[in-house]
Amino acid sequence: MTEYYIHGFSDAERRRLIAQARMLSTPVFDGLDFSGADSLLEVGCAVGAELHLIEQRAPQLALTGLDLSALHLQAARGWLAQHERINLVQGDAHSLPFPDDSVDIGMTIWLLEHVHDAAAVIRELLRVVKPTGSVILTEVDNRSFGFDPPQPAISAWWDAFNRCQAEIGGGDPYIGGRLRQIAEALGAEVLAETPRAVISSSDSSRHRADQLQYLRELLESGAERMLAHGYASVEMQRALATAFDKVRVQPTIAFHCGAVRLICRKPQPKEPRAGWPPGADAPARALNSPS
Numbered sequence: 001m002t003e004y005y006i007h008g009f010s011d012a013e014r015r016r017l018i019a020q021a022r023m024l025s026t027p028v029f030d031g032l033d034f035s036g037a038d039s040l041l042e043v044g045c046a047v048g049a050e051l052h053l054i055e056q057r058a059p060q061l062a063l064t065g066l067d068l069s070a071l072h073l074q075a076a077r078g079w080l081a082q083h084e085r086i087n088l089v090q091g092d093a094h095s096l097p098f099p100d101d102s103v104d105i106g107m108t109i110w111l112l113e114h115v116h117d118a119a120a121v122i123r124e125l126l127r128v129v130k131p132t133g134s135v136i137l138t139e140v141d142n143r144s145f146g147f148d149p150p151q152p153a154i155s156a157w158w159d160a161f162n163r164c165q166a167e168i169g170g171g172d173p174y175i176g177g178r179l180r181q182i183a184e185a186l187g188a189e190v191l192a193e194t195p196r197a198v199i200s201s202s203d204s205s206r207h208r209a210d211q212l213q214y215l216r217e218l219l220e221s222g223a224e225r226m227l228a229h230g231y232a233s234v235e236m237q238r239a240l241a242t243a244f245d246k247v248r249v250q251p252t253i254a255f256h257c258g259a260v261r262l263i264c265r266k267p268q269p270k271e272p273r274a275g276w277p278p279g280a281d282a283p284a285r286a287l288n289s290p291s
C-alpha cells in the first residue's frame with residue numbers, strides 16, 4: 001500500500017517536503033489572492049508544509065488538509081502543533097469526505113502526478129468547492145526537466161524515476177500538460193493556465209548550489225523504491241551522484257524544471273437573457289463570461 005508514493009514516508013522525506021515548500025513558495029503562491037476567501041482545502045497535504053505557509057499568508061482562512069497517508073498526517077500534526085485551527089483528515093482524494101459546495105478554495109500542490117485517476121480527483125474538487133469558489137492545481141510536467149548540455153546519467157535516472165512512479169504508483173508524471181483538457185472535459189470553466197518555472201539556472205534570486213541540491217534530493221528520494229523494484233541499479237545511483245558533483249562545479253551547465261498552474265471553477269449556472277430576441281425563448285449566457 002505504501003508503494004503508491006515513490007518518495008516514501010521517512011523522516012528524510014518529511015524534511016524534504018518542508019524544505020521544498022519553502023524553496024518553491026514563489027512558483028506555488030505568487031499571484032494568488034486569498035483575500036476574498038474564508039476556507040481552503042488542500043488535498044494531498046502530506047506533512048503540512050504548504051498549509052503552514054498558507055496560514056502565514058492568509059490567517060483568516062479556515063484550513064483543512066487531507067492525505068491518504070496516516071504517517072504523513074502524523075508528521076503534519078507535529079509540524080502544525082501550534083496551529084490548532086488547521087483541520088487534518090485522512091482520506092482518499094478520489095472520494096472526498098466533504099459535502100458539495102462546502103469550501104471556497106480547493107487546492108492540490110504536487111499531488112496529481114501520484115494518483116491513478118486525476119480526472120476523478122478534479123471532479124471531486126469541483127464538487128466540494130462553492131459555485132463562487134475556485135480550484136487551484138499546481139502540478140509538475142516532468143517533461144520540462146533537463147540539463148543543457150544534457151547529462152546522460154541524470155537523464156537515465158530521471159527516465160527510470162518517472163517509469164517507476166507511473167508503473168508502481170499508477171500516477172502520471174506528465175500530468176501538468178493535461179490539466180486543461182481534463183478540467184474542460186469535466187465541464188469546468190478554466191480561468192487561468194500558467195507555466196511556472198520551478199527550478200531554473202537563470203533564476204538569480206536563488207543560489208545555484210541550493211537549486212541543484214534540491215534537484216538532487218528530489219531525484220535521490222526515489223532510490224529506495226527504484227532499487228527495490230529493479231528500475232535502477234547501484235551503478236546508476238553512483239553515476240547520478242558523480243554527475244551532480246560535476247554540474248555543481250561547472251557554472252556553464254544550465255538546468256530547468258517546470259510546472260503548470262491551472263485555476264478553474266464549477267460550471268456556472270445559466271441564466272436567461274431577458275427580452276432577447278423579442279418573443280422567443282431567451283438564449284442562455286454563462287454568468288461572469290466576458291462581455
Ligand SMILES: C[S@@+](CC[C@H](N)C(=O)[O-])C[C@H]1O[C@@H](n2cnc3c(N)ncnc32)[C@H](O)[C@@H]1O
Nearest residue numbers: 044045046049067068069072092093109110114
Ligand atoms: C508530493 S506530496 C505533496 C505534499 C504537499 N502538497 C506539499 O506540497 O508539500 C504528495 C502527497 O499526496 C498524497 N497522496 C497520494 N495519493 C493520494 C490519494 N489518493 N489521496 C490522498 N492523498 C494522496 C501522498 O500521501 C503524499 O503525502
